Structure formats: C-alpha cells, structure tokens
Amino acid sequence: MFVQAILTAVLAVLASATPHRRQEARVVTSCTKPNNAALTFDDGPWIYLYDVSKALVAANATGTFFFNACIYDEDSVKRVQYAYQHGHQVASHTWSHADLTALTWDQIHDEMWRVEQALQKIVGAYPAFMRPPYGNYNDLVLRASYIRGQVVALWDFDSGDSVGATPAQSESSYDQLVARHPNTILALNHETYGTVGF
Numbered sequence: 001m002f003v004q005a006i007l008t009a010v011l012a013v014l015a016s017a018t019p020h021r022r023q024e025a026r027v028v029t030s031c032t033k034p035n036n037a038a039l040t041f042d043d044g045p046w047i048y049l050y051d052v053s054k055a056l057v058a059a060n061a062t063g064t065f066f067f068n069a070c071i072y073d074e075d076s077v078k079r080v081q082y083a084y085q086h087g088h089q090v091a092s093h094t095w096s097h098a099d100l101t102a103l104t105w106d107q108i109h110d111e112m113w114r115v116e117q118a119l120q121k122i123v124g125a126y127p128a129f130m131r132p133p134y135g136n137y138n139d140l141v142l143r144a145s146y147i148r149g150q151v152v153a154l155w156d157f158d159s160g161d162s163v164g165a166t167p168a169q170s171e172s173s174y175d176q177l178v179a180r181h182p183n184t185i186l187a188l189n190h191e192t193y194g195t196v197g198f
Contacts, residue, residue: 025145027137027152028129031184038184039063040155041191042093042131042162045079048191053086062086064153065191066093066131067115077122084123091129091153092116101138108144116148129153155188162190 031038041052044065056063065083067090084090094100095114103111112130119125130150132141137152145152157177159170170189177185 022139022143023146024139024142025130025150025152027142027154029154029186030156031186034183036184038186039189040066040091040131040153040187041189042066043068043097043190043192045076045083046192047079049079049083052189052191053083053088056088057086062088064089064091064129066091066129066153067119068093068097069095069114069118072118080119080122084125089129090119090123090125090127091131092119092127092150093131094133097133099134099136100132100141101136103140105140105144108140109148112144112148112150154186156184156186158188159190 039056039061041049041063044067049065052063065080065088067080080090092112092115094111096111098107098111100108100111116126119127126149128150129152130145130148131153135154142152157173159165160173161170165173174187
C-alpha cells in the first residue's frame with residue numbers, strides 16, 4: 001500500500017508538471033502493419049487460453065491476451081506463463097474490468113497498476129498495451145496510459161463471442177470480413193467463452 005501511495009503521488013506530480021496541453025496515449029483502432037491481422041483475446045486468463053494458444057501456434061501465429069484480475073491463483077498464473085512462454089503478447093485489460101470513464105484519476109491508475117504488478121511478478125513483463133473495458137476511454141484514461149507508457153488498443157472487428165455468437169456465427173463473420181479483403185484486421189475475441197471459434 002505504501003509503494004502504491006508513492007507511485008500515485010509521483011504520477012500526480014508528473015501529470016501536473018506537463019505545461020498546457022497534456023500528453024495522451026496513442027489509440028490504435030486497426031492493425032498498423034499492412035496485410036496483417038492482430039488476434040486479441042480479452043478477459044482472461046481462463047481455461048480456454050490453452051486451446052486458443054495451441055490453435056494459434058499450430059497456424060504459426062501469436063495473439064495478444066488482455067488480462068484482468070484473478071491472475072494470482074495457481075491455475076491462472078500457469079495460464080499467463082503458458083501464453084507468455086508460447087510467444088503471445090500479454091497486455092492489460094485493467095484489474096476489475098470497470099468502466100474507466102466512471103473512475104477518478106487515482107482509481108484509473110490503481111486499475112492499471114494492479115495488472116502491471118501482477119504481470120511483472122508472473123512473467124517479468126510490463127504491458128505495452130492497455131485495452132479499456134467496453135472500449136470506453138476519456139482524456140484521463142489517455143493521460144494515465146501515456147504516463148504509464150502504454151498504447152490504448154481497441155479493435156475494428158468484433159467476433160461477437162461475448163454477446164453469444166456461436167463458433168459457427170463467429171467463423172461466418174470472419175469469413176465475411178476476409179471476403180472483403182481488408183488491408184488489416186484488429187480482431188476482438190474473448191478467451192473466457194466456450195464460443196471462441198477455435
């Protein structure tokens with residue numbers, strides 16, 4: 001708690017030291033490298049992580065896993081380690097999946113800090129990306145992400161798995177998307193639902 005209080009105080013000083021216009025994190029809504037797809041998975045770590053990872057690795061691909069809280073129990077720690085050891089990127093989806101736009105400056109930092117600390121303890125990595133729950137962000141969230149050195153990652157395609165799409169429906173949505181030959185894809189999936197089409 002003492003370390004968190006110091007971190008909060010230092011971040012507040014840094015935030016107030018910026019003259020006039022405050023710096024804001026970059027927001028990514030599409031893949032930045034042409035002819036590529038970024039497959040992302042929110043709300044884990046969950047039991048489906050292993051299957052998702054195996055499918056990606058079998059296709060010579062990696063994904064980005066945006067993790068929430070509950071990553072300290074033994075099974076969750078193993079899942080985070082497994083994803084990281086298999087070349088996947090680990091990223092932050094905040095601690096409690098709260099709507100960050102409804103939180104104070106300190107609460108936003110706490111949500112981010114907890115996941116960062118957990119990932120550093122579990123795999124020794126600091127998340128380069130943060131995905132705000134529900135895709136909601138405001139100036140405070142962008143400033144906090146900037147101070148923390150993180151890019152805010154959204155998406156340009158939603159597989160629909162979190163709202164009940166079956167694997168066949170998600171696959172059909174992907175097929176329709178690919179048929180349009182987009183230059184890039186930044187896909188939102190959830191590894192917490194058995195409906196992930198892997």
